[in-house]
Structures are given as C-alpha cells and as structure tokens.
Amino acid sequence: MTATIVGIFLIVYLGMILGGLPFFQLDRTGVALLGAIALIGVDAVSLEAAAGSVHLPTVILLFSFMVVSAQMRLGGFYGWVTHRFASWSYGPSGLLGALMVGVAALSAVFSNDIVCLAVAPVLIDACQRRQLDPVPYLLGLACSANIGSAATLIGNPQNMLIGQTLRLPFFGYIAEAAVPVGLGLFAAWAVIAWQARGQWARSTRAPDALVGAVNSGNDVPLDRWQTAKGLMVAAALLVAFLIGPWPREHVALIGAGVLLLSRRMHSTRTLGLVDWEVLVLFMALFVVNHAIQQSGVAPQVISDLADAGLHLDQLAPLFGATFVLSNLVSNVPAVMLLLPLAQHEMAGPLLALVSSLSGNLLIVGSIANIIVVDAAARRNIRLDWRRHAQVGIPVTLLTLAISAIYLAARVHFLTTGA
Template identity: 45%
Template sequence: MPDLALIIFIITYFGVALGRIPGLMLDRTGIALLGAIAMIACGIVPLTEAMTAIDLPTIILLYSLMVLSAQLRLGGFYTWVINSTTGILDHPRLFLLTSMLTAALLSALLANDIVCLAFTPVLCLVLLKKGLNPLPFLLGLAAASNIGSAATIIGNPQNMLIGQVGQLHFGSFLLWCGPPTLIALAGAYGILCRTYTGRFAIATARQTAEQTPGWPELDRWQSGKGLLAMLALVGLFFTPIPRELSAITVAGILLCSRKMHSRRIMELVDWHLITLFCALFIVVHGITSREIPRLLMEAMAGQGLTITNLFALTGISTLMSNLVSNVPAAMLLVKFLDPGVPEQWYVLALSSTFAGNLVIIGSIANLIVIEQARKFQIEISFKEHARVGIPITLFSLLILVLLVYLRYSLMLLQG
C-alpha cells in the first residue's frame, strides 16, 4: 500500500507544478498550504514538528529583503530606473541590454521574484506606449533576473535556503558563482537578439488599460535611504554576523520612518510567497521523516547516479527544477549534500537557478512576469517562452558543466 505521506507529497508537488487542481479555485500557494495541512492533520508531521520544520532564518531573510524592496518601490526607485532609460527606446537592442543588466544586478541584491514583481508593470506600460514588441523585453527581464540571481546567496529563494543550510560564505559564493553567471547573461542577451531580429517593434503604439498605475514619483530621500540600507546589508553579509540577523535589523530600521507608514510597506510584502515557502518546508519534512527521499537517492545511486558527482547533480537538479520548480527541488536536494564540500552547494545553486529559464514553471519569477503582463493584455505562451528559454538554459548549463570539468581537471593536475 502506498505511503500516505508519499501520496500527499505527489499530489502537492504535481499541483504546484501544474499551478492548479482541476475543479478547485486554488493557486500554487493554496495547494502547498493544503499539502502542509494534510501532513499535519493525518499525523505525519506533529504540530510541534511542523513549526520546527520551517527554516526560520531563510524566511526571515526573504521577508527582510521584501521590506527593503518595498522601501525602494515606494520611494519611486524602480519607476525611475525604467523611466531614466526611455531615452534609448529608439535603440531596442541597447534598451534590452540595459534592462537585462539592471534586472540581473538588482536580482543579485534583492531576489529575482521581487525585481520581476516591481519591474514588469512599468516595463509593459513604457513598451506599449512606445510601440515596441514587449515579448523580447519581458522574456529578457525574466531570463536576466533568473541568471543574475544565481550570483549571490540572496539572489533568489533557493539560494537563500542553500546558503543558510550549507553555511556558505557570501564572498566565496560570489567568487564561485559570479563568473559563470556573467557568461550566461551575455549568452542570453545574444540569443534574444538573434531570436527577435526584425521583430522588436509592433505595428502601432497602443494605450493600455492601466494609464495611471499609481506608482510614486522619485523621492530622493526615501530611495536613497533604501539604497544605503541595501549597501549596508551587503557589507554586513561579509561579516560573521548571521545573515538573517543583519537583514531583519536593517528591515526594522527602515520601518522606523516619520513619513512612510509601515502599513504601506507591509502591504507590499509578498505574503503568498512566504506562505508557499513555509508550507513546502512542512511537506518536505513529511516525506523526509518517512525516509522516502533517502530511499530514492539510494535507488538512483544503484543506477550510477550519485548526487556527489557534480555532473549528475547538475542533471538531477535541472530535471527536478522543471518538474516541480526550482524552490521545491532545492528543498529536497539540500538534504543530501555534504556540508564539507561547498562545490556541491554551488553547483546546486547555479543549476537549479539556470534551469528555471527552461520552461515557464521552472521558476516563480517566470510566472510573476507572465501574470503581471497579462494585466496589460500581453500573452506569453508556453511555446514563445520555450523558443528562447530552452537555448538560454542549455547555454547556461553548458557553461556550468565546462566550469566543473575545468575544476576537475585542475584538481587532477594538482593531485
């Protein structure tokens, strides 16, 4: 008889991957939450264990970065960034390059999901008014955000988890993951330019349903305060102070404002994403307590697929990231990595993040861009995304595989 925990896990992860359950008005967060409730209600995960199953430092870090992003958004920083580049809209390739570099840099510092949530509406409005085809720029935003976020521990939710569980140093992570990220970003830009050659413009500019979205004008003081907080936080990450403690302290300081009401900042925190994380932690704990992942890994090892092999880890991570999305995949795989071999953790971070560009469900950032664009009557189909997502992912993973091969070769020469 199939284990009840396994049945709940399969239904939950299938629902998260699909994004819905036929006949029910549930999104990914609702599905994950129901999975966690089922694990608790069926006695698989006692309530006391459910609370400890949630990796609180990761949740605190994610929450703190959302507060920092809210400060920048309310200060008009995001709108100013896009509007300040509108002067080069007559040069679509240059605008694409600028927007991708900006998205990649900010994703490395603020998390890719947050950047996509903030930039997509502004980008849609500017592009449609100018008469440019929004598809290459929106796909570029998603791809650059995913790739750029691979460079740092705080770049995306799965990296936060990997960094916290693996106790990885911020600087060492950046030195290892930064170079392949830059090469992958250059490749993504080249692929987008080639794919959309002659298709950067649409027939005529059109007005959108959202003429005055209510984005605040640039407030130099509030934006400056947010940028100063971001730089201070990055500096603190190079110290021995726990990352989550540094982040929540900076977030607390930002909430102490004489002009910006804390309620406005809290409203911009993505509580759905935080709930999704908490629920998935509980679901993963449920099957881990039954030793199911360990048995699966042993079965794979019997077929010659050992997770300690960095090439095999890249393949397994890529496959799982596109079956269930990269965050749930990372939650499962971190339990089998060796804390004494940081290369395993770096490879998981890069492969799970790069794999997020393959198909739409590969990363939450993709879904955010697609859902936000739909509000402007811009449809990004599975096929359209795959036209650039597949070659971008293959190129990025090739860079990672070559990096692993070179490091193996150097080790053999030195040994």
C-alpha cells in the same frame, strides 16, 4: 503511517507539478499548507516537530529582503531606473543590453520577482513611447532577472535556502557564480537580439488612454528619501554580509526593522507588498519534507537509485536532477528535496546556479516569467508559451552548458590543484 506520509507527500508534489489540484481552488501554497496540516492532523508530525522543521534563518532572511524590496518599489526606484534606461540614446540592441545588465544587477540584490513586477509595466510604456516592440524587452527582462538572481545568495528564495542551510560564504559564492552568470547574461542577450534583428519596431501603438491607465497604477513617482533610505540599508547589509561576523538573518532582520520604522511611510504599505504566500509555501514544504525524511522513505529511494548506478550525491547526476525537478515541481521544492544530497564542495553553487537558470526554460519555470507574461497580457501584448520557448529553451541550454563547463573546470582544479 508510512504509507499515509508517502501519499500526502505525493499529493503535495503533484500539486507542485500542476500548480494546484484538479477540482479544487488551490495553488501551490494552498496544496503545501494543506499537506502540512494533514501530516499534523494524522499525528505523522507533532506540532513541536513541525515547528522545529522550519529553517527559521532562511524564512527570516527571505522576509527581510522582501521588506527591503518593498521599500524600493514604494520609493519608485524601479520605475525611475527603467525610465533612465529607456531614455538613453542607444540603438534597440544596445538598449536591450543595458536593460538586461541593469535588471540582472537589481535581481542579484533584491527579489527578482518584485523587480519584474515593478519594471514590466513601466518597460512596456517606455517601449511604446519609443515605437519599439516590447516583446523582446519583456523576454530580456524575464531572462535577465532569472540569470541575475543566480549571482548572489540573496537573489532568489532557493539561493537563500541553499546559502543558509549549507553556510556558504557570501563573497565566496559570488566569486563562483560571477563567470557563469556574466557569460550567461551575454548569451541571453545574443539570443534575443539575434531573433529580433530587423524587427525591433512596433507596427502600431497602444491607445494613450490605456498607457495612462497602466501608468497610474504601476509607475510610482520617485521618492528620493525613501529610495535613498532603502539603498543605504541594502548597501549596509551587503557590507555586513561580506566582512561582518554576524549571522546574515540577524543583520537582515535589523535592516528590515529600520525600514519599517518610518514617520512618512506606514508599515501596512510595506508589509502589504511582502509575499506572505511564498513564506507560507516555504514553511509548509519544510514540514512535508521533514516528514518524508523521518519516515526513512527518502533515504531508501536514494540508496536504491545508487544501487542502480545513479548516485545523486555526485555532481553530474545532481546537475541533471536539479534541472529536471526545477522544471517539474518548481525550483524551491526541487532544492528542498535535493539539499540533503549536497555533500560535495561545489554542490551548493551547482544547486543555486542550475535551479535559478533552469527557470528560463518555460513560462511556468519561474514566477518572474509568469509576472512578465501577465503584465503583457494586461496590455493586450501577445507573449504566449511558444514565443517564450523560442527564447527560453536556447537561453536555458546555453546558460546551463556554460555553467556545466565552468563547474567541471572548478572541480578539476580542486581535484588536481592545477
């Protein structure tokens, strides 16, 4: 049975690396789900054990904030914010900086993927109206969404998982992440602005018909009441997380319920924007990882690596493993694999920062990157892997270097008290 479990585990994580399986119409979610079904089907995991392996607080928290983000998107908030930024009379580099700060702030509270999905088409239109090349701004959107999502324990799915599993204090994590996120955001702006110097202007403008076609499908008019409702719920949740004694998932679920209870916006519209595939991916990976842990193979591999001198429960090897696995199998599966090794006081912030910031390296490193590139492709804007890598690689190396220095300083302070 152990060999069967290992075989299924390897197939699932091969699917995570490839984004699917050759010859089959499956994405990462489909591969993970079929892996979980196979484990239950061969009795490697009972139905009861499979259900028990799912970390329900994380799934509930993720679902709840998807509802909050959907409310903000349907209320037209993201498009309104993007237009406000674009209307400011800053120069091109100043406009890029304002955009990146705004997107980072939004991504720290709402889902970075949904922020990119809502902002990208509006941003392209705004750049074309100002005769600006949208590529630097799209790269700034993707980079700042990934960096900003590292600032809190609700900015992205893997941070939610880390915060819930390790029971990290909400404000305590923000305090740890503020310096590397702030400096990393500045570094990303500097890289993009330096590369775009003297080349901000767009040589040609997209046809007006194309602009209008995109706006009609993506630029949602601002609904002040629905936006205010979403902002009030989000603010109440943040206050409750910071000062309240209640479990975060309970409070978030109540907030989602308040938003779904509406006389004007049908619940099917809101629930239609919930990323159910991500929720299924989480639950399926919980089952697969539970099986490999219970088989004894994972602890044995960790022990063998320690005997060879690679102690993954120590911060430096954990930093490297998080970076490699986040770009190999994606950040959520990587965090699930490495969470059992998070024993050090700073291991939680390390996992959250490194897994989030690593997403900027390549297009496939983050769903936010893919969303931005797809939005550009629909408008015939060339943003291929080479162009992304020109920004993504230096941004990732700089932000990770900043995080490494900061984490080393924090560990030194904790160890010496000086």
